[in-house]
Amino acid sequence: QQQVKQSPQSLIVQKGGISIINCAYENTAFDYFPWYQQFPGKGPALLIAIRPDVSEKKEGRFTISFNKSAKQFSLHIMDSQPGDSATYFCAASLTDSWGKLQFGAGTQVVVTP
Amino acid sequence: DTGVSQDPRHKITKRGQNVTFRCDPISEHNRLYWYRQTLGQGPEFLTYFQNEAQLEKSRLLSDRFSAERPKGSFSTLEIQRTEQGDSAMYLCASSPDRGRHSPLHFGNGTRLTVT
Numbered sequence: 001q002q003q004v005k006q007s008p009q010s011l012i013v014q015k016g017g018i019s020i021i022n023c024a025y026e027n028t029a030f031d032y033f034p035w036y037q038q039f040p041g042k043g044p045a046l047l048i049a050i051r052p053d054v055s056e057k058k059e060g061r062f063t064i065s066f067n068k069s070a071k072q073f074s075l076h077i078m079d080s081q082p083g084d085s086a087t088y089f090c091a092a093s094l095t096d097s098w099g100k101l102q103f104g105a106g107t108q109v110v111v112t113p
Numbered sequence: 114d115t116g117v118s119q120d121p122r123h124k125i126t127k128r129g130q131n132v133t134f135r136c137d138p139i140s141e142h143n144r145l146y147w148y149r150q151t152l153g154q155g156p157e158f159l160t161y162f163q164n165e166a167q168l169e170k171s172r173l174l175s176d177r178f179s180a181e182r183p184k185g186s187f188s189t190l191e192i193q194r195t196e197q198g199d200s201a202m203y204l205c206a207s208s209p210d211r212g213r214h215s216p217l218h219f220g221n222g223t224r225l226t227v228t
Contacts, residue, residue, distance in 0.1 A: 006155075032214045043117070043204050043219030044156065051214075089155045098214045099146050099206075100169065103155025 003027055004092050006104025014112050019077035021107045023090035028071065030092040034101070035064065035075050038087045047088070048075075080111045115139060117220035119205050125226045126195055133191045134223045138207030145188050146217060147180055148204040149173065156204055156219075162188060163210065195227045 006023045013019045023033075034049035050057045050064040050073065057064045063076040077084055087108045091101040118137040126132050138145050143164050148156035159178070160170045164185035174180075177195075182188040192199055202224050206217040 004155075034216070036219075041221065043206070043221045045219065046216045049214070049216070091155070093214075097169065099144055099161055099208060099217060100158045101156070101217070103157070105153070106155050 002105070003102045004090060004104045006090050006107060008107060009105070010108040010110070012110045012112060013080045015080060015082060017080050017111075019075075019080050019084070019109050019111070021075045021088055021090070021109075022072065023074065023104050024070075024072045025092050025102075026071065027092070027094075027102075029094055030102075031095050032093045032098055033064070033066065033073050034091050034093075035062075036089045036091060036103075038089065038106075044089060077109070080109075082111045082113055085109060085111045117205055117207050117218055119203075119220040119223050121223055122221065123224045123226075125228065127228055128197060129194055131191065131193045132195060132225065133189055134203055134205075134225075136188045136190070136205030136207075136220060138187070138205070139218055141209065142207035142218070143185065143210050144208045144215075145182055146206040146208075147188070147190050148206065148219075150202040150204055150222070151200075159190075192225075195225075197227045200225055200227045 035047045036044035037047045038044040061078045066073045087106045090104040146161040147159040150156040162182040177193045180190045202222040204222045206219040208215045
């Protein structure tokens with residue numbers, strides 16, 4: 001049973017465009033929501049994370065929007081660049097087991113020149 | 114390079130053989146995690162250590178799997194009597210224990226292919 005559902009499975013965006021990836025979760029006890037970026041042949045790397053007490057967090061071109069009542073959160077990549085082409089995973093965890101991340105299935109993002 | 118190191122990067126083995134993977138975490142990170150990632154999926158938690166103590170194991174970790182972290186430094190993950198369904202990327206991650214939600218630092222994984 002997948003506790004974090006991610007969509008879309010893949011997306012293609014032109015350079016300079018906005019990439020939007022959505023995630024939904026079931027367990028209301030989750031209190032940490034990170035996004036990881038993974039390039040082929042590499043391990044996932046933390047991109048940005050949010051706690052449920054804030055509705056938005058921005059770091060450079062990456063923004064997380066969080067909707068606690070809808071149990072949804074999303075990643076927006078502004079001004080997408082070819083170097084952003086990667087697979088992105090949303091995840092969630094509980095306070096008492098914060099290293100035990102429940103990952104979504106991933107979104108493969110391709111940014112065309 | 115002071116990141117998480119995993120060895121080997123690739124392992125091809127025949128069904129029924131035993132394999133062992135090694136992970137060297139970032140020094141002074143006392144938490145170490147093992148995850149498994151199959152093609153087209155996100156990583157799945159297998160087990161984690163705080164120092165040398167194995168504190169949690171997923172039900173994904175069958176009796177054929179065993180992990181150790183002697184002296185709280187490097188860790189090994191052994192799979193006995195491998196099956197084709199064990200083919201996956203095995204990822205190791207480490208984190209400091211500086212309170213809730215210290216970020217996990219992943220290695221580049223060991224890709225296992227069972228023929």
